[in-house]
Amino acid sequence: MHAWMASIFGDDTAKNQGRVTLNPLKHLDFVGTLLIFIAGIGWAKPVPINSTYFSTRRIQSIIVSLVGPLSNFVLAFVGFSVWYFTPVSISVEEFLNIFVSLNVVLGVFNLLPLPPLDGYRIVSSLFSAKIQMKLRPLEMYGSILFLIVILTPIGDFTIIPFIRTSIDVVMNSFYLFYEWILPI
Template identity: 35%
Template structure:
């Protein structure tokens, strides 16, 4: 479906990626805050961050990185006081909530693609009616998958690192947490050496293959 699309124009791609990106980072941060709230921490709720209004979550730099790379981006982290969590592995649960929300959103977006595909094939609805929605939904799939993978990298203070941290002995956890000061440098190196792309792409393709098998679709990263 839509094989004839030509989205080589950077501005078109960037514009169509903004809405799904804003929703992806919003649901990611809200679920962090909601998980923390359910485990006893009201910090995010009191800060007004348990809202689906993207303005409360968008980080201008993270949005700019998305527009430039169309691979990854980020939002303002939801504030969480881990000392308030009423669970031994509360940090891991809260940290996993964001990436899990992105993975679920990616799958639901793939379901929407299936519905649009079904409508086009079975009801002969003109393609042009669905074109912007289809493309944005496609971006929702790939952006949410990429955001899930990106946040699970074992680099402090990202979600993957927080999950690992929660299972480490106290002395090793402290040493691991101390690496956070190198976070920005590590991310810059990964982006500009294209290593981040080599990390994310194979996993993203694997997840897309699973979605394709479940939904009988043919989602690729051809639009990116």
Template identity: 40%
Template sequence: MDNLIQTLAISAIPILFAITLHEAAHGYVARHFGDPTAWQLGRISLNPLRHIDPVGTILVPAMILLFSGGGLMFGWAKPVPVNFGRLRRPKQDMLWVAAAGPAANLFMALFWALLLKIVVGMPDLDYSLALAEMARVGISVNGVLMILNLLPLPPLDGGRIMVSLLPIKAAMKFAQLERYGMIILLALLFTHVLDMLLRPPLVLYMALIKTLFGF
């Protein structure tokens, strides 16, 4: 029981910020390209409380993290509302709005990696071990969310990027997958196909992080 509480306590902060700042980034970039919807609703915020979905941000990630032994993380925040029709160039700007979430996860991963590098080089203190483990969770969680969201499946960010890049007729047909996207994603998750898809890019991601920071 103590180990369970410790795992949740160490993982809570990096998971919470990985999910919620991902969503805030979408709103910020949408505002930059002409859609103030998220800003008008108060959703462009670094306050995680504005983005928390009790089920997707807390319950589901905690259960999956525990039952997978820490090897898998999946969850979601309240989607930031984006009205693509209000973007200055809807089809082209959709790419940047969609890419903002994974980009936020990449920057957070680099932050946690830098923190881990600093903590490892510090003298041992009472909180050093917990902080190092929190940083490791941050690196892992942000890598998973970045790569997961780049899968070319609507409504994931990778799916929206594909819609932006495809010719208009192909984009319209591809976008129709969005109504089935979550069902497909859950099927991939529970049949472990998702794990097989994510594992190779995750291995490469971790190798790059280790090389860049000299771990």
């Protein structure tokens, strides 16, 4: 979604690098993939974006960063809607539960304002170019800090409660939406 939106705004960097594809091999990051097997958490290569192609760099950078988490919430809502309106078997219901939960977690998680996540890109885009330049050298430490928080008990008191609460808020919003448009 990031590459698609960036392309709409005039940046074909990802397309030119062959990254606009559903082929998962094009998106694998060696360390991120390795950590999936070691620690149960990993990541893909970041989508290459060159905001110098954007006509309104700050606003379009924020939009490009938002479409990733937004697409997760849309997918979660679609999965929830299928579950809500369609009688499904237990195995399909279990799949939809995992599908919805995973997309909500990814959407919320990616909105955290830590580098290299989308939330950081959104927040940093709000700063002046001068401040952004000062933040850039610190970004490489963001991944290390992020891993420390996630892989140690620190996450149990910081990020994990936030994500759990956010999942509840999003899921309750889905229920409330349908109760609002389809009152019984």
